[in-house]
């Protein structure tokens with residue numbers, strides 16, 4: 498068997514312009530989905546710790562369902578399954594953003610819950626004892642502190658979700674992996690192209706990590 | 721206690737009480753933590769509450785500003801009523817704006833500067849303009865001797881300084897009554913004095929205070945009345961020279977002999 502192979506740097510470099518066309522889609526799905534997921538996470542994370550049981554259980558159900566099923570299945574369900582209910586097609590980009598939003602939203606709910614619950618009871622009591630209403634105590638005292646504690650976990654979720662978008666090549670949205678696949682179909686340079694695809698993901702995720710570390714070093718995280 | 725302050729205490733005793741607890745009962749599950757507590761505090765009075773660990777001291781003063789619910793009886797603070805099971809409606813909020821509290825663990829807001837700790841409630845609750853709140857805050861910080869630390873965050877201060885900020889924060893709401901739950905128990909010994917000094921000044925200025933503390937020297941000096949609690953009941957109360965120096969109840973005697981030995 499001939500094991501000598503050549504990594505064709507020229508082929509790798511040649512693929513870059515075409516691959517870069519996928520990056521806006523990858524970023525749009527990731528950050529669009531994460532932004533919506535963050536809102537979902539705040540709402541369901543807070544419902545999850547609401548003293549009213551009737552509000553708690555829908556939150557628990559949502560979190561368990563979307564954490565407990567693969568994001569690939571979720572996006573297939575949304576893209577191929579939901580149109581049968583809705584009676585019309587769903588655009589692939591929308592399906593991708595929705596899947597990230599719902600999936601990340603479930604994890605972020607738990608991050609929010611943990612963050613809020615980690616704030617000492619005395620903080621709320623001090624706020625209430627000063628005459629702040631419960632919503633005020635939450636907004637001015639608990640939430641700002643909880644948010645700082647949540648940032649490392651949120652960053653982690655961001656990285657996971659960015660990588661998850663690679664699965665959405667299956668619904669034909671032209672993100673990074675999909676671009677790679679299309680390119681390889683005509684050039685047969687899988688080694689070089691997937692290597693470049695991996696590198697581009699790393700550039701995105703490392704940038705995010707770096708931004709988070711900057712935040713941390715400025716003391717905006719933790720405490 | 722000198723004659724002057726005793727006279728003052730007797731004078732104030734004529735006024736209607738600012739705090740009135742009537743037959744207050746509080747349970748934690750099976751634990752009957754407060755048992756038929758009747759207690760009145762008149763304006764300007766300094767009441768020190770002493771008792772063994774677990775006797776219900778914290779629970780008692782936390783009921784006064786509604787941080788703990790109770791199951792029966794009734795509490796009135798400056799004309800506002802607290803009802804059992806937290807069914808107090810708006811009066812709870814009113815009471816909290818008029819009652820300040822200082823906690824054992826300070827409970828300063830670590831994400832806010834000292835100044836913002838002090839101005840938050842006046843701005844958000846009282847609706848004061850920022851200027852007015854800042855002015856008041858600076859005055860109060862000066863009064864408790866930490867004007868130089870206004871821009872720092874609580875984590876950068878010593879325990880004694882933090883507790884004085886907590887005092888200033890509570891005073892910024894211009895409370896009619898101050899509650900203290902073991903304000904010096906979490907402090908290193910060398911910092912206890914500075915906090916007690918600030919409290920002493922406050923008492924001399926005529927603030928109504930309910931103080932849970934183990935500082936018997938301070939109690940003897942500042943209190944108009946000392947209340948000894950045991951097992952959720954008021955067992956003995958009176959002027960400090962009576963309760964602390966000549967306790968009638970056996971339980972008070974044995975408690976004090978344990979505490980005063982230290």
Ligand SMILES: Nc1ncnc2c1ncn2[C@@H]1O[C@H](COP(=O)(O)OP(=O)(O)OP(=O)(O)O)[C@@H](O)[C@H]1O
Nearest residue numbers: 748749751753771772773774775776777778779780
């Ligand atoms: N949240 C709670 N749930 C259940 N039991 C409680 C709770 N808070 C206090 N207790 C119990 O109620 C009793 C009175 O507590 P409290 O904190 O009022 O005592 P204390 O006199 O302030 O004691 P210490 O000097 O230790 O602060 C104790 O037996 C305590 O264990």
Ligand SMILES: [Mg+2]
Nearest residue numbers: 777778779901
């Ligand atoms: Mg206590």
